[in-house]
Amino acid sequence: MPHPPIHLVAALDGAGWHPAAWREPGARPAELLTAGYWSDLVQEAERGLLDAVTLEDAFALQSDDPFVADDRTDRVRGRLDAVLVAARVAPTTRHIGFLPTAVVTHTEPFHLSKAIATLDYVSSGRAGVRVQVAARPDVAAHLGRRELPPVDRDAVATAPVVVELFDEAADYVEVLRRLWDSWEDDAEIRDAATGRFVDVDKLHYIDFEGRHFSVRGPSITPRPPQGQPLVAALGHAEVPWRLIGRSADVGFVTPTDAADAARLVAAVRTEQAAAGREAETVHVLGDLLVVLDDDATAAADRLARLDDVAGAPLRSDARVFTGTPAQLADLLMEWQRAGLTGFRLRPAVLPDDLEQVTRGLVPELQRRGAFRTGYEAATLRGLLGLGRPANRYATA
Amino acid sequence: MPKQIHLAAHFPGVNNTTVWSDPASGSHIEFDSFREFAQVAERGKLDFIFLAEGLRLREQNDRIYDLDVVGRPDTFTVLAALAAVTDRIGLTGTINSTFNEPYEVARQFASLDHLSGGRAAWNVVTSWDAFTGENFRRGGFLAQGDRYDRARSFLQTATELFDSWRGDEVVADKDSGTFLADPHPGAFAHRDRFFDIAGQFDVPRSPQGRPVIFQAGDSDEGRDFAAASADAIFSRHSTLEAGQAFYADVKGRLPKFGRSRDELLILPAATFVLGDTEDEAAELAQEVRLAQVSPATAIKFLEQLWNRDLSDHDPDGPLPSVDPVVGENTIARGRASVRMHRDPVATAAEWRAKAEAEGLTTRELIVEVTGRQSFIGTPQTVADTIDRYVQADASDGFILVPHLTPGGMAPFVDRVVPLLQERGVFRADYEGTTLRDHLGLPLRHTDGASAAAS
Ligand SMILES: Cc1cc2nc3c(=O)[nH]c(=O)nc-3n(C[C@H](O)[C@H](O)[C@H](O)COP(=O)(O)O)c2cc1C
Numbered sequence: 001m002p003h004p005p006i007h008l009v010a011a012l013d014g015a016g017w018h019p020a021a022w023r024e025p026g027a028r029p030a031e032l033l034t035a036g037y038w039s040d041l042v043q044e045a046e047r048g049l050l051d052a053v054t055l056e057d058a059f060a061l062q063s064d065d066p067f068v069a070d071d072r073t074d075r076v077r078g079r080l081d082a083v084l085v086a087a088r089v090a091p092t093t094r095h096i097g098f099l100p101t102a103v104v105t106h107t108e109p110f111h112l113s114k115a116i117a118t119l120d121y122v123s124s125g126r127a128g129v130r131v132q133v134a135a136r137p138d139v140a141a142h143l144g145r146r147e148l149p150p151v152d153r154d155a156v157a158t159a160p161v162v163v164e165l166f167d168e169a170a171d172y173v174e175v176l177r178r179l180w181d182s183w184e185d186d187a188e189i190r191d192a193a194t195g196r197f198v199d200v201d202k203l204h205y206i207d208f209e210g211r212h213f214s215v216r217g218p219s220i221t222p223r224p225p226q227g228q229p230l231v232a233a234l235g236h237a238e239v240p241w242r243l244i245g246r247s248a249d250v251g252f253v254t255p256t257d258a259a260d261a262a263r264l265v266a267a268v269r270t271e272q273a274a275a276g277r278e279a280e281t282v283h284v285l286g287d288l289l290v291v292l293d294d295d296a297t298a299a300a301d302r303l304a305r306l307d308d309v310a311g312a313p314l315r316s317d318a319r320v321f322t323g324t325p326a327q328l329a330d331l332l333m334e335w336q337r338a339g340l341t342g343f344r345l346r347p348a349v350l351p352d353d354l355e356q357v358t359r360g361l362v363p364e365l366q367r368r369g370a371f372r373t374g375y376e377a378a379t380l381r382g383l384l385g386l387g388r389p390a391n392r393y394a395t396a
Numbered sequence: 397m398p399k400q401i402h403l404a405a406h407f408p409g410v411n412n413t414t415v416w417s418d419p420a421s422g423s424h425i426e427f428d429s430f431r432e433f434a435q436v437a438e439r440g441k442l443d444f445i446f447l448a449e450g451l452r453l454r455e456q457n458d459r460i461y462d463l464d465v466v467g468r469p470d471t472f473t474v475l476a477a478l479a480a481v482t483d484r485i486g487l488t489g490t491i492n493s494t495f496n497e498p499y500e501v502a503r504q505f506a507s508l509d510h511l512s513g514g515r516a517a518w519n520v521v522t523s524w525d526a527f528t529g530e531n532f533r534r535g536g537f538l539a540q541g542d543r544y545d546r547a548r549s550f551l552q553t554a555t556e557l558f559d560s561w562r563g564d565e566v567v568a569d570k571d572s573g574t575f576l577a578d579p580h581p582g583a584f585a586h587r588d589r590f591f592d593i594a595g596q597f598d599v600p601r602s603p604q605g606r607p608v609i610f611q612a613g614d615s616d617e618g619r620d621f622a623a624a625s626a627d628a629i630f631s632r633h634s635t636l637e638a639g640q641a642f643y644a645d646v647k648g649r650l651p652k653f654g655r656s657r658d659e660l661l662i663l664p665a666a667t668f669v670l671g672d673t674e675d676e677a678a679e680l681a682q683e684v685r686l687a688q689v690s691p692a693t694a695i696k697f698l699e700q701l702w703n704r705d706l707s708d709h710d711p712d713g714p715l716p717s718v719d720p721v722v723g724e725n726t727i728a729r730g731r732a733s734v735r736m737h738r739d740p741v742a743t744a745a746e747w748r749a750k751a752e753a754e755g756l757t758t759r760e761l762i763v764e765v766t767g768r769q770s771f772i773g774t775p776q777t778v779a780d781t782i783d784r785y786v787q788a789d790a791s792d793g794f795i796l797v798p799h800l801t802p803g804g805m806a807p808f809v810d811r812v813v814p815l816l817q818e819r820g821v822f823r824a825d826y827e828g829t830t831l832r833d834h835l836g837l838p839l840r841h842t843d844g845a846s847a848a849a850s
Contacts, residue, residue, distance in 0.1 A: 022568065022575065029568035029575065033510045033600060035479065059499060061582065061598045069596060071579040078566060078581070078600040081507035087476035088511040091427070107500065110451070110531045111470070118470040122427045122477035142499045144593035183467070192417050195692045196462045203453070203460050213533030218460075220453060222425050222467045309573070 003370040006332055007342025007384060008362070009099070009285060010045045010354055012038070013056035014076040017289050017316065018348040019064065020309035022076050026352055032076065038085050039092045044351055048358025049372050051383045052097030054130050054232070054344060057082035059103055059139045067153060068138060074311075083115050083129075090123035097126045097380030099232050099250075104172040105134040105165055106143035112172075113179035113219055120224035125379035128230025128249070131173060133165045133240075157237030166239045171210040173231055173247040178206035180228050181391045182218035204393040226381050227388045234287070236317060238267065245271025249386065250283045254318045258338045261286055265339035281386055286335055287318040288328075289346040292356035296323045306348065318346060325360030332361075333370060401786045401822050402661060402793030402835060403813070404488070405437035406446040408801045410454070410465045412766075413667060415687045415799045422802050424465050427477060429802035434478045436802075437485055440809030441823050443834045444486025444517060445478070446630070446795055447471050451495055452528040454730040456696055457705055461728075463693050465801075472504045479512035486831030488517035488610060493550040494524045494543065495532045498591060501550075502557035505607045506599040514603030514830030519610035519630060522547045522618075527729045544617045549590040551625055555606060560584045563601040605839055608831050623649035627837050628661040630795055634770040639664060639790030661835060666770035666794040670807050674773055681772045684799055685763050694759035697766060700728045701737050701744060711759040715751050720744050770794075778808075779815035786821070 015022035015029055022029040031037040038055075045053050061077050063070040082100035090098060098119060102112050112129070120127035134140070135156075140148040151159040187202035206217035232250035235241045241264075244251035251268050255261035265284045272282050291306075293299035299322045307313045314320055321328055332343055345361075347353030365371035377383050407430065408414035415421060423429045434445050449471050454461040471489040478487060487508065491501055501518075509516040522543040529536020538546060565581040567574050582597035611622035612630040622629045623646055633642040643662050650660060669684055671677030689697070691711035699706045703721040720740035737743055751761045771778045785791060798804025816822035823834075832839055 023570045023573060027570070029570065030566070032568075033602075035511045035513075039480075059503075059598065061596050069580075073576040073579050074573050075575055077576050078561075078598060080510055080599060081472075081504050084472060084476040084504060084507045084511060087473045088480050091431075091477050091480040106497070108495065108532050108534070111496070114470040115473045118473035118477075121425060121469060122474060124427070138595055142593055142595045142597075143497050144499075144591055145497065188467070190416060195417075195690045197416055197464060198460070198462050198466045200460045200462050203466075214530075215532070216452075216530035218453060220451060220467060221469055 003333065003336070003368070004341070005372055006336055006365060006370050007051045007283060007285065008357070008371070009052045009054060009342065009344040010050050010357065011054045011056070011287070011344050011346040012041055012350070013346070014062065014079065016348050016350040016353065017346040018291070018306045018310065018314055019075050020306045021349040023309055024349050024352065027349065029076065033078065033080055035088045039089050041350060041354060042089045042093055042096060044354055044358055046093050046096040048362045049375060050096060050358070051342070052099050052128070052380060054099040055082035055085055055101060057101040057103070058132070059106070059134060059142050060136065067136065083119060086127070087119050087122055090119065090126065095126070095375040097128060097230070097383060098123060099128045099130045099230065101130045101132050103134045104131045104169045106140065106145050109172045109175035109213070110179065110215055110219070113176045114221040116176070116229050117180060117219065117221040117224040120226055120229045125225035125381070127224065127226070128232055128380055129176075130232040130234070131169055132234070133162070133169050135159075135162050135165055157239055163239055166243050168212045169243055170246050171208070171212055175206065175208050175215050176231070177228060178208060178392070179215070179217055179219040180224060181393050182206050183223045184391050184394050185223055185227070188222065223391065226379050227391065228381075230380055230384070235268075241267050242271045242274075244268050244282065245273075245277065246275040248282060250285060250384070252285050252287050252344050254287045255335065255338075255340075256319050258334050261335045261338035261340050283341045283384060284339065285342045285344045286340045287344045287346065289314070289316045289318045289320045289348060290328060290353055290357065291320065291322045291348040292325055292328060292353050292360060294324060294360075296327060299323050303348070314348075325356055325364050328361055329364040329368065329370075332365070333368070336370075398783075398819075398821050399786050399792070400836070401782065401816060402443045402663060403440070403822065404444045404446050404486075404663065404793070404795040405433065405442050405805045406448070406665065406795050406797040407433055408465070408798060408804060409448045410450065410468060412464050412688045412693050413797055413799055414465050414801065415684060416465050416801075417687060418800055420800055420803060424801055425467055425469060427474070430469075430474055430478055431481045432802040433805065434482050434485060436805045436809055438482050440805070440813040441826060442485060442809070443793070444488045444515075444831055446488045446519070447475065447490060449490040449492065449521070450730060451492060451523070452531055452730045454728070456699065456728045457707070461696070463690070463696060472508060475516070476508055476511055479508070479515065484515070484826040484829065484834075486515045486517055486608070486834060487512055488519055488608070490519040490521055490612070492521050492523055493547040494522060494538050495528065495534060498550055498553040498557060498586075499593060499597070502554040502597065503599045505554075506558060506602045509602030509604050509607055510599070514832070516602070516604065517608035517610060517831055519612055520547055520551055520626070521612055525730070544613070544621050546590050548621060548625070549588050551609065553586045553591050553593070556584050556586055557597045558601070558606040560597040561599075561601040563605070566600050604830050604832050608835060608837065619646050620649060622646060623655070623660065624653040626660060628663055628835065631662060631664045634664040634666040634791070634794065636785055636788065636790050639785060640788065643789050643791060659837070661792040661837075663793050663795050664791050665797050667797050667799065668771040668778060668808060669769050670773070670775055670778060670811060672774065674777065677773045681769050685768065688799070689759060689763045689766060691759055694762040697762045698758060700725070700731070701740050701747075703727050703740060709758065712757045715744070715748050715758055715761060775811035775815055779812050779819070782812070783816065783819060783821050
């Protein structure tokens with residue numbers, strides 16, 4: 001390949017990332033809570049040989065306002081637990097990876113660790129998790145474990161409570177990772193002679209003691225097929241980039257152009273080095289919200305029409321790309337030269353823009369030698385060029 | 397009309413009922429085992445499969461207990477995956493009310509119910525010990541006396557969350573642009589000693605409205621909890637007499653909670669061994685018992701009652717002459733069974749008397765007192781017995797616990813189920829799509845329109 005391969009992840013959420021997506025002719029808004037809807041989308045992503053899908057989640061209804069519920073009746077509202085959607089879909093697919101979103105602020109690392117390990121078992125090594133901090137006071141009130149103060153909208157990224165929650169998230173990921181390693185691969189021995197099912201010397205207490213919680217271990221679930229399922233996180237600022245640098249295998253960032261992409265990659269690399277992880281692979285993927293069509297004018301018209309239906313121009317934390325799959329391929333390759341190893345594409349409309357990715361963008365990238373022509377590995381780690389890690393507790 | 401029997405398949409657990417040393421024993425963790433197990437049960441038109449749960453690996457003598465199967469998957473995740481490879485069978489998960497929060501558990505069950513088309517059930521258990529708590533940020537904070545108070549409050553809160561969507565809010569009308577009929581759906585507020593939460597639940601009403609609720613505690617409080625709130629009880633009482641007594645007791649508690657007798661099903665755990673003849677079955681049953689109670693396992697059982705280290709005791713000799721150590725059980729942790737020994741000294745005396753009278757060694761005694769299989773015989777006698785027990789109100793059916801993973805249900809499904817179907821006491825095919833349909837339970841909707849057709 002003339003180019004290092006580009007990694008592609010499809011970000012699935014509701015009817016798509018445009019608020020008017022659900023009103024498009026191909027949309028299935030009454031089926032958003034059914035297994036068939038999600039299986040169809042992930043199978044489409046798999047036909048396009050994508051590395052993985054992410055599934056959005058939160059402990060609150062969707063809202064146009066990122067800080068509070070908005071009581072709108074003209075938008076998709078309501079959703080299913082993302083880890084369970086991934087588990088339900090996994091047996092209907094064979095190659096693609098799953099990165100469901102999981103809230104790490106109010107939840108138990110012990111539960112999430114075994115849930116993701118189990119997702120790895122039911123998908124035969126295709127699991128990961130996108131960890132997400134929940135700083136909203138109203139979300140905290142849903143769980144009732146603690147109260148969180150409101151944060152200043154203009155200074156979210158540096159608010160003390162947010163900094164604290166991201167620190168806690170790093171501890172949380174450390175516990176996930178230790179629990180995944182708390183069984184050595186060959187702990188199950190089934191030794192008829194001594195009557196022992198496991199070798200207890202190969203099961204490990206993790207004895208994590210942090211400022212926010214302590215967890216004893218070992219996990220109740222044996223080490224998952226990949227050893228360590230992937231950990232991903234999205235970041236728009238230094239504090240989340242630090243979490244990516246310290247804890248993640250995959251970071252999602254939101255560049256506005258190639259120069260910004262280079263800056264964001266450097267920022268993550270700085271945090272990675274500060275955490276002493278220079279030697280490890282951390283993928284930095286650029287997020288883009290995509291509106292694609294066979295010609296650029298049609299794409300722009302489509303976005304204008306969607307905005308019209310929505311009653312407001314599309315706003316997003318990620319750059320909104322409007323154009324043809326070939327133009328998108330140009331942009332991805334340019335941004336790749338800035339240091340990104342791949343992209344997380346947020347289709348404006350499902351399944352339309354996902355199909356533009358799998359049937360338009362992917363063949364285009366393949367022609368340029370920049371994307372796989374078949375699944376080359378059986379696990380998500382394998383697709384991302386990551387080996388199976390040694391167990392931190394193994395002595396031999 | 398004879399009573400219709402309800403049957404379920406319990407995935408073999410992490411205790412000595414499960415014989416892992418058998419050459420036919422497969423993985424306890426690979427998804428293929430779960431898939432095969434669930435598909436065999438569905439082939440037999442069983443009501444549901446059942447998964448137990450324990451949130452800390454068991455320990456004995458301060459070491460992880462290694463003689464039984466160790467390790468299991470996350471309950472919700474594996475049930476969601478099983479929904480993909482089955483169509484009709486119910487999916488029952490054991491989920492603890494101490495080490496979870498209502499908002500999370502409610503969205504997980506509502507999600508599972510959506511993703512399975514209305515097949516989710518929740519076995520609410522209350523294990524509260526500090527030993528398990530060490531795995532959780534919450535810690536082991538609950539006093540034993542509070543376990544059902546929290547469980548009641550937890551279930552009540554979860555029910556409020558399930559009911560916070562009526563079922564008619566999502567209209568998703570593309571033409572008018574109305575997605576929601578209600579601008580503020582899922583509103584809830586709950587405040588008591590255990591939970592102080594409020595806001596909006598984010599999962600719209602699922603096909604069953606609420607998952608089917610199971611309860612599995614045996615204490616007086618546990619029975620009241622079931623009579624007040626559960627759709628079904630998972631009990632230990634599988635013999636005719638004990639079953640009838642338990643059945644009468646629990647059904648008798650229903651009126652005090654304003655409920656009728658058919659609103660709560662009694663489903664004891666039951667084991668089985670089949671043979672072509674009675675003798676063959678009896679022989680096989682004895683072989684299985686010996687595999688379940690190895691000499692080493694016999695000593696471990698002894699220690700659980702005696703509450704002291706007996707690793708030097710000869711399993712082929714008589715019972716220990718010393719008495720059990722009374723008080724907190726320090727030898728075995730994370731194990732519900734030790735709590736069954738409510739008067740260890742008296743039980744030890746009974747065991748000694750029995751061993752002396754019948755000339756039993758320690759291991760033989762343990763084989764006897766840890767229970768022979770519930771149903772042993774030819775398919776015909778087992779079908780007869782099950783039907784007789786159900787018609788005699790010893791239960792409404794059974795949750796069958798095979799001793800082999802993953803194929804242990806196959807002989808029952810292939811040889812006993814057809815006989816029950818012939819008698820007209822077990823469904824020839826699924827009649828409805830939801831677990832509530834299979835169990836003949838009413839939909840517990842507040843109101844609304846999302847009921848799955850049956
Ligand atoms: C048949 C049966 C099965 C049970 N299975 C589980 C289980 O899988 N996980 C668990 O944590 N507790 C389990 N339990 C424990 C109970 O659900 C209950 O929480 C505990 O026994 C304390 O309540 P009690 O004092 O009323 O028995 C089970 C109990 C019974 C009777």
